[in-house]
Structures are given as structure tokens and as C-alpha cells.
Amino acid sequence: MLLEINQLYKSFPQADHGQIDVLKNINLEIHEGETVAVVGQSGSGKSTLLSLMAGLDRQSSGSLRLREQEISEMSELKLTQFRAENIGIIFQQFYLMPHLTALENVSLPLEMFGNKDHQKRAKEALLQVGLSEREQHFPHQLSGGESQRVAIARAVVTRPSILLADEPTGNLDNETGVHVANLLFDLVQTTGMTLLLVTHNMEMALRCSRQLTLQFGTFQ
């Protein structure tokens, strides 16, 4: 078992001193190599679930275990390290560092942890996403699709156990979106990586091995 979620709750305080439960009694198991799509309407709690899985936020109660380690029990420092080693994240808006080239963006997570092969592995990752000719380009010189491919290369370059993607084609036109989705699924298939995809796009969700619908904070 790669990921195991039990009775997970997440609530946020409100201005009127009350609180809103965004996630309620979530239970989920994801196996290694599985591709899972979480769909749901805006405000259903998809991104909150993703943020908890990525260790970017802490649950209010319940358990969230990745590789048999309880994420909520980790210190911030340990969690940061654990995330860097095990989790790759792809954002809707790419979030590349504007002052770094494509190659530097991809090698950044490796370089940050003193990996001596960062340059070589980043080049390999860019090759995998078909951008080896654009490695010296800066984000503003890349199209939306290219930027997202660089972001994908950056997410996979550390060879994480699980790839978390938050609406990866949400900022792209249809044609480019399909192209990027193809690339993502090919990559996951080739590397045997686990994928958890949060999306509105049912077409893309259906390409995953499992689809979960989140509504009012619980799986339907």
C-alpha cells in the first residue's frame, strides 16, 4: 500500500467564530502504480485533499499514511524532506521560477539537495517531455503547453513515489491540454509512478484507472 487515508477530517475556522468542514470522514487506499482521479465541483474539497496528501497542510483529525509513515506526526523539517523525496506536484499554473531557464527549473529540486548528477538527470527529464531543445529558454520564452511540460519534468525528476497533479491542463487550450495529458499518462505508464489527479475534466479523469467523486467534502 502506497497511500492510506482513514477517517480524515479537515475544517477551517470562519470569521463568525464557527468552522466549516471541508473534508469529512475521507477513507482512501492507493496502491503503487495506480492512477486515481478525484473529480468534483468547485469548493468540493479536491484541492484541500491534495494539499493534505502533499503535506502542505495538516488534517484536523484522522490518519494519512504514505509509505507507511504518518504524515501528520512529522515535524515540518522532516515533512519537507519527505515531500522532496516521495512526492512530485504539478500545479495548474505551472509555477516555474521566472529567472531560471527550463533546465535550471528542472534541476532545482535536485540541486537543492546537493545531487551531483542534477544537470544530467534534468536533461534526461526534459528529453522525456520532449523539450531538450528548449532547455536554455526562460519561462517567458515558452508557450503554456511547454511550460507545463517543464513543470512535469520538474515534478518527476526526483523520481517520487506519487505524483499529485492539480488541474494540470486547466490553464491550457483543449488541443495543448490533450497533448500535455498524453505526455503525463505516457510518463506515468513508462515509469510506473502512482498518479493522483484532481480535475474538472471528465475526459482526463476517465483515463485514470480509478475515479472518485468528491461532493460536500465526502466521497460519493
Added chain:
Amino acid sequence: MKNPSSLFWPKLALRELLNNQRFSLFFLFNLALGLAGFIALDSFKESLDVHLGKNSQTILGADLALTSYVPIDDQTLRKLESNFPESTLSTQKISLFTMVASKERSVLVQVTGIEEEFPFYGRLILEKGGTVQPQFIRQNLDMRGDAWIYPELFTMLDIKEGGSVVIGEKSFPVTDSVIDDPSSSLSSFGLAPRIYLGLSDILETGLLSKKSRVSYQHLYRFPDETDLTVLVGTLKNKIRKFDGSYSKIRVLTHKRAANNLGRVMGYLNDYLGLVALIAVFLAGIGAAYLFRNYLVHRFREMSILMSLGATRQQTYRLVLWQLGLLGTGAALISIIISLGILPLLEILLEQFLPRGFETQVNVSSLIFALVLGSIGSLVFCLPVLTRIRSVQPLRLLHENTGNHEVEVSLWSQALSYLPLIILSWLLSVWQSHSLIVGSTFVGMLLLAILILGTLAWGILMFAGKLSQTSGNTIKRLAFRNLQRNRAGAISCFLALALGTLLINLIPQIYQGIQEEISRPDDYRIPSLFLFDIQPEQLDHLQNILAEENTQLNYISPMVRARLEKVNGTKYKSEFEEGLRTREQEREQGFRMRTLNLSYRTRLSDSELIVEGRQLAENYDWNSGSMAEVSLEERFAERMGLKLGDLLTFNVHEVPVEAKVVNLRKVKWNSFQPNFFILFQPGVLEQAPATFLASLGGLDKTRRMYFQNLIVNEFPNVSVIDVTRTVERVLKISDQMVLALRFMAYLSIMAGLVVVFSIARHEVEGRLWELNLLKVLGAKFSDIQKMIQIEFAVLGIYAGIFGVGLSLVMSYGIAWWFFENLWEWTWQISLASVAGVTTLSVAVAWLATRRTLRISPLNLLRSS
């Protein structure tokens, strides 16, 4: 997992800065301009210290001097010289201030008698004779009885080379002029020009016995390996054991002599430094504002880094590297700018500098600049850095729910300002060499910022209210912008208001002093001031003046004495340890002074008792009661004396006890003969005394006439032309104020750069909405008008409140330091408000005109 390479974070920091060139350039230039004045001053001070250090032996003309106001007898001298190494060389010098006369004119000079070995270091250079060799002094001064004079005396005495001057009872031929004197004090600001005579000749003038103050100096040159510190200690111990006047022999080392010379410049430097510190402060405000905006825009990149595995500490490290790089860069630029300021300072302060002084940039100044740049930028931006705590990678996810704000506690915010306050305080105290002045300065600056900040807040709130009621759309939008962009508006307001405060404060204080010195209320400035009148000369002098239909005013006896005991305990006249602050220096100066006592039946118009009662009429030696004494208020404070203290004076070896019965405030600018210590009549009448007096109501011709008359008849009596002295004091203070103003203008320039940076930044931050206004039909002129209204409001209020605060502060300073010499010069105030408003609008126009002209289409594309 390993740590990244050591260059990873600095490289990443540099890449980010290079990618944000506009911010980096503004930050660098802003901080560099603020630092430049400060760095230039530091280099200037260092150069002065180096110059004085290098030339200290030349300044004294020896390694060590024993000085006394009475001749040191052979026996005493032998006791002291027995401690010196065998091959020590010695020579003697006697100097005194006196009047010299030519046929037509007379002038106060410093007459110095020297022997052939003088000086041991450096050489006198004569106009005709060139560099003076030892035997030349013997042949010309000692044997032929010539006089060498400073060149300005040719004009002052209206004589030519070969003419003669009368000094005391003897006439001396002037055979040459001194064009370089390494032992002279300052380039042009000396009390009186100098005349050199042979040592035997000065004895023949007959002045030594009639002058109240003659300096006898024995100069020594030691072998190179001599340990001066040990020697000085031994000499001081021996001198302490001497009785009477010999216990007051001073041991002057060449280093101390150089320090004494640098003191005038040191005081001026202190205040210039404080003014320059305001420029640093203004630049700091601008830098902090710019950095705040930069940081907020970098939050996303920080979140990305954190989502990729960077810890929060690592993001702090990245930002700290950026601040370090910016600070170092700013310091390097400031060094370059300071190279341009240094020669200007040299020109502005020429009058106060030693001869042969040259400015240079020292390694220590460079290190200081780099440290101040990097630490300063960090400390100024520290309050902003606390915002990094609110960086949340969670925000990168597209659908964000709930409130993720991380509240920074009030304590953390307050604590983040603490290093800034401590650094400012340390810099101020270090700069002013005074705990009191430095602390007061920082206190006043913080108070000013607090008051102005509160006022700015109020104005912005008021602007918000106006935005609801104003009928004009452009005005409404301008007022609304002011209210919502509070950080920028308050930073601009502070920069402008503090600049105005400074620019208005200096002339405001100076104006008051100038007014009082030149035309004091209620007092008539005397024309001539006479001192060293012997008791037996007084009647004769009065008779001669009566024949000329004039009379002496304020005739005051002056008795020299030393303070031996206070309340029965020996009074400590010298600090054992080194002097660290200006207060200690001043107190030491006061304590070492030989005191001048006087006595009066009643106080003069310029005196007022602030504590205690009037002195009793006449002292009765048989009454068994204690004699009564009155002390000047500040003198008592500095000497550590208070009402009711029992003082024991040594008056020409006779102990005289007296009780302090009152403390007086003295209006020194009355130019009347006033004293720190006044005895009741009947105590000092039998003690050897000289007299002071003044003559009033004389025009220029009559002043010279009476001066010549007195000098011819009474060669030992010294005469000071008060009008000329006042003119000279004003000229010197003009020069000082010019230097201070220069630093103040540098500060206002730093403030304007802040306004420029903020204006540009604000407009760029609002591009989208400005563009929207254009799309909705607003004309370019409307938008420009809106920006101008915003900066005009800031300028006018900053001007008014800056001026207002400067008036309050100048009044406070005048009341505290200058006995309330205050006068409001409304012209300066009005000009300041108008000037600041115009500059604010003009700078904002300059900063924003290009951005505002960009077509809305371009803006839409770029956004």
C-alpha cells in the same frame, strides 16, 4: 539527502536580483545615496586621524613637552629630567598672547620665543630664508634680535619687510615671514597670528611678569626606543607629589597634542555625522519600502521553492543573501559617490583643517562601508522579513479554501524593530562620541517618526473621508488611492517630512544664534575688550580715557586660583583613564582649568540667580562665618558642584574657603566681563589681581585709535576688537553651517530618491487599474492630475508638519543649549513648504510620466 553546494543559495539569490533589475537598481541607488555622506565623513575622519597620527611629533615639535604657567625652576626640572634616557635632547619655548604695535596700528598676536633646536620634528619655512636650520635661529633670532611674523601681519600692521614692531618694551626688526609652521594650529582659524622671537628676546620684552597667562614649555626628543607611556606615568606620579604651582605642570605627549588640535574638527564632524545619519535613515525607509514590495511579489517563488523541498529557514537564507548582496552593492556604489563628496568636504571645512591635510579613502572606511551596507540593509528590512512567515505553498493550489493567514504577533513585529533602534543608537553615540547627544538624537528622531507617522495616518484617514464626499472623480480617486496605499504614502510622507524638518531645523537654529550674537536684545555690545590691566595702571588708564571723553565700563578684577578641595575632599582635576566621550573631554577640560575668580558688589544685568540667595555685602574676617561664593549654573554642573558645597581655593598659595550660596545663569552673549566664580566683596581684595574692562560706542576709526593709544601707553594690556571678533565668529559659524547644510541637502536628496522610487513603484503596481481607467475614457492628463494630487497632498502636509516639528525642535534646542536664542524666520518655513510640495509633485511626475504614457493595449498585453 545532502545539502546543496555552498554557492547554491547565493547564486539563486543573485539570479533573482538580476531578474528584478529595476527593483535592484532602485534599492542600490537609494541606499547608496543615503550611505554616501556617512561614508565620506568616515573617510574624512579617518584621514584626519591618520594625518594627525603621522604628524603628531611635528605638531608638537617634540616627543614630549612639560608645560606650566609659571617658570619651572632648575631644581624641579632636574627632578623630572632625571627620569629621561641619556641622549635626550631638550629645548625651551615661551608663548603668550599680547598686543604688538607698528607706527599706525596694533593687533593681538601670539608671541613665541624659541631656542635654536626648536622644533625637533618638522621645520619652519620662511618666505626669504627657506627651511630654517637650527643655527639660523641662533644667528637671526637670538643674536640679531630679529622677529619672524606670519604673513597676514604685514597687512594687519601695515608694515613692510624690514619694518619693525613694538612688543612690550622693545622694538624688533621684521626680517622674514613664516610661510609654513608645522606647529601652528589650523589653516586659517587661529586665535591670533604668531610672531617668533629668540628666547632671550622674549624675556627682554618685560611682558612675562605683567601677563596673566604665559605658557612655559620644555620640549624633549627621546631616543627611538623610549617607552613614552611608562615615562608619562612616572612623570605624572612625581608631579603629583610637588607642592603649589608645580603640581600643575602638564605632561603633553605628541599624540595628545595632535588630539587637541583635531578636537575642533572632531566636534564639527560629530554633528555632520548625525545629519548624515538622517540621510541613512531616510534611505533605509525607502529601502525597506522597496524591499517590502519586492518580497510580497516573491512570495510565490518562495512557495514554489518550499513545495519543491526548501525549508522555511532556507527561504530566509535566500532572502538574507539577497539583502547582503544588495547592501554590499549599495556600499560599493556609496564608496564611489563618496569619492566625489570627499573633495567637497575638504573645501567646505578648509578653515578647520590642519595644514597639509589631504583626504584619502582608507581600508578601514571601506570595511566600515561594507559592514554598514550589509548589516544596515538587513536591519532596516528586518521588520519586513517577518512577513516570510506568512508564505504558504498551499496557496499554489488552484482551489484554496479557508483562512490560511499566519498572524505575526505584535511582539514579534515590535521585536523586529529592536535591532534597527539599537543600530541607530549605536551609530549615533559612536558618531557623536557622546552618550547624551547620541541618545537624545535617536530619541528625537524616533519621536519625530512616531509623531509624523501618526499625523500621516490621520491625513490618510481624512483623505479616505474626502474620497466619499468629493464631487470631482479624479480628486475622489486620488484621495481613495492615498487611503488604500498606506505603506507607500506613509513612507513618502516620512521621507519628505523628515527631510523638511532637517532642512528647516539647521537654518532656524542658526538664524536665532546669528540674530543674538549680532544684535542681542537689551545689551549694547562693547567695542573693545581690555584684559591684563595691572592694578597700578588702572587709574592712569582711566585718566587717559577721560581726557578722550570716554570711560572704562564693567571694570572687573580677576584673581587666578586653583580649586583644591570640595567639602574637605581633594578635588580630582584629571581622569586616570583614557577619555572616551565628548562629555568626558569637556569635563576634563573644565577640571584642568586654572580658575579665574572675581568679586562684585552686585550682579550685572546679564546675570540672574536661579538657585539660592544674593551674596552678602562685605565679608568680615572677624565674623567667623564662611566667605560666600556664587557659581555659574553650567560650570557648577560640569564641575560636579552644588549649592551649599564648601570649596577650598588655592589663591597664590593662600587657602581660601567659601560656601556656594547661589547658582547664576549668565547671558554670555552680552560680551560683558562675566565669570564662572564670583566672590562676595572683602575676600579677595588683597590677592594679586589683573583687571578686565570694556569700552563701548566706538566706530571703526575710533576703535583703532583707542587700541593704538592703549597699546602704546600700556604694552602689556591686551585689547580685543569685539566687533571684529563677532564678525569672525559669524564667518566661522557660516562655514560650519554651510557644511551642515551640505549634509542636510544630501539627506533631502536621499528623501527625494525615496519619493521617486515609491512613486514609480506605486504607479507600476497600479498599471492594471490605470489602464482600465484609460479604457473607460480617462485622459492621460486626468490620470497625471490624479497622481499629482496624491503627491501634492503628501508634499504639502509633509512640508507643513515637517516645518512645524522643526520649529518645535529648534525652540527646544535653543531653549536647552543656547539660552533661548530663538526667532521664527517665517520666510524659511514658507519656502520649505513650497519647495517640498513642488519637489514632491515634480519628482512624482518624473517617475511616472513614461509609465503613464504607455498605451492601454500594451498594458493589457503585458498583464
